[in-house]
Amino acid sequence: MEEIWNNFRIIVYESTERFVPHKSLRKNSDPEYYNKEIKRLKSKVRRAYNRRKLVVHCTEKLKQLSKQLLAAKKSAQEAFLKSILSKECKCWSDFYKYVKRRKGNKENISAIKDCNRRIITDAIEKANTFNSYYSTVFSSEGNILHIQSENTGDPFTTDIKTIRRRIKTIGENKSVEPDRVSGEILKLGGEAMIPYLARLLDITMNNGTLPGDWKRATVIPIHMGGDRSLVTNYRPVSLNSVVWKQMEHVTASHLRQVWDKNDWLYEGQHGFRPA
Numbered sequence: 455m456e457e458i459w460n461n462f463r464i465i466v467y468e469s470t471e472r473f474v475p476h477k478s479l480r481k482n483s484d485p486e487y488y489n490k491e492i493k494r495l496k497s498k499v500r501r502a503y504n505r506r507k508l509v510v511h512c513t514e515k516l517k518q519l520s521k522q523l524l525a526a527k528k529s530a531q532e533a534f535l536k537s538i539l540s541k542e543c544k545c546w547s548d549f550y551k552y553v554k555r556r557k558g559n560k561e562n563i564s565a566i567k568d569c570n571r572r573i574i575t576d577a578i579e580k581a582n583t584f585n586s587y588y589s590t591v592f593s594s595e596g597n598i599l600h601i602q603s604e605n606t607g608d609p610f611t612t613d614i615k616t617i618r619r620r621i622k623t624i625g626e627n628k629s630v631e632p633d634r635v636s637g638e639i640l641k642l643g644g645e646a647m648i649p650y651l652a653r654l655l656d657i658t659m660n661n662g663t664l665p666g667d668w669k670r671a672t673v674i675p676i677h678m679g680g681d682r683s684l685v686t687n688y689r690p691v692s693l694n695s696v697v698w699k700q701m702e703h704v705t706a707s708h709l710r711q712v713w714d715k716n717d718w719l720y721e722g723q724h725g726f727r728p729a
Contacts, residue, residue: 455657459665462650466635466643474639486552487527487534495523563675567683584675587685610659612652616707620700621647631693633667640696655701668698 484493502516538549565575566583574580621644624637640647658664675688710727713719719727 455661455663456665458657459654459667462654463633463635463667465650466639469643470636470639485531485555486548487530489530492523492526492530495519495526499523563677563682563688565683566685573683584673584685584688584690588673588690610656610708612655612659612704613708614648614652616704617648617651617655617700618645620703621651624696624700628696629672629693630696631672632670633695633697635695635697637696640700651697651700654697655704658701659705664698668695668701670695 499516499519502512502519505512506516534552535549538546538552563580565573566580568574568583574583621640624641626638628637630636640651671692671694674691674693675685676691678687678689680687
């Protein structure tokens with residue numbers, strides 16, 4: 455199973471390198487409210503600053519342009535905030551981008567305390583502390599009961615239509631952790647990807663094995679409130695393989711069909727079930 459998954463991943467990597475155009479983009483450090491007038495004044499201030507030692511009157515001109523630039527920034531910032539707040543919760547994403555930029559790129563978790571109340575600032579030690587805490591809260595493979603089910607002899611067969619439907623719903627900004635397989639590449643692959651994904655899931659279900667990448671996740675601690683130095687105040691969010699998340703949906707769809715066909719669920723068990 456591991457070899458089949460690695461071959462699929464290598465094909466995706468090589469296809470990406472060969473056929474997807476690469477372009478280095480410079481990160482735009484300008485705030486969201488910057489307009490053409492502000493950018494024009496910034497260029498003028500920069501030119502005046504570079505010429506201030508060569509021409510005497512450029513120093514005075516630099517001061518005037520700097521005042522105009524500050525006034526333009528303030529005016530544009532106020533107009534930007536009024537525009538967002540007037541839309542009544544329809545553009546909160548833009549507002550929070552603005553707030554995040556104002557706060558700066560600060561480290562979210564500056565320091566935490568371990569069980570002995572010792573302050574921890576080292577990044578690796580903080581990660582190990584979070585990992586130790588989360589491992590005690592959530593169940594491990596050893597705590598999961600093994601249920602022996604009757605084998606009907608019929609191999610599991612993946613529904614191609616379900617995989618096709620799942621690929622179409624993959625978001626463009628989904629995380630590529632931890633296997634670096636992008637959801638956008640799966641969408642661009644279209645029909646060519648479907649047989650490979652179907653074969654992967656068939657082998658996984660029939661052999662009862664999973665690739666190592668599907669068992670790993672990048673865990674991001676999200677602060678829920680309270681003291682930021684306590685690990686108990688952080689909720690873990692796992693960034694899993696995009697491929698495996700689609701496989702989970704396909705498996706869940708198959709299980710729902712089996713439950714409905716055999717009438718295994720009581721009508722009162724309606725939570726998270728389609729109407």
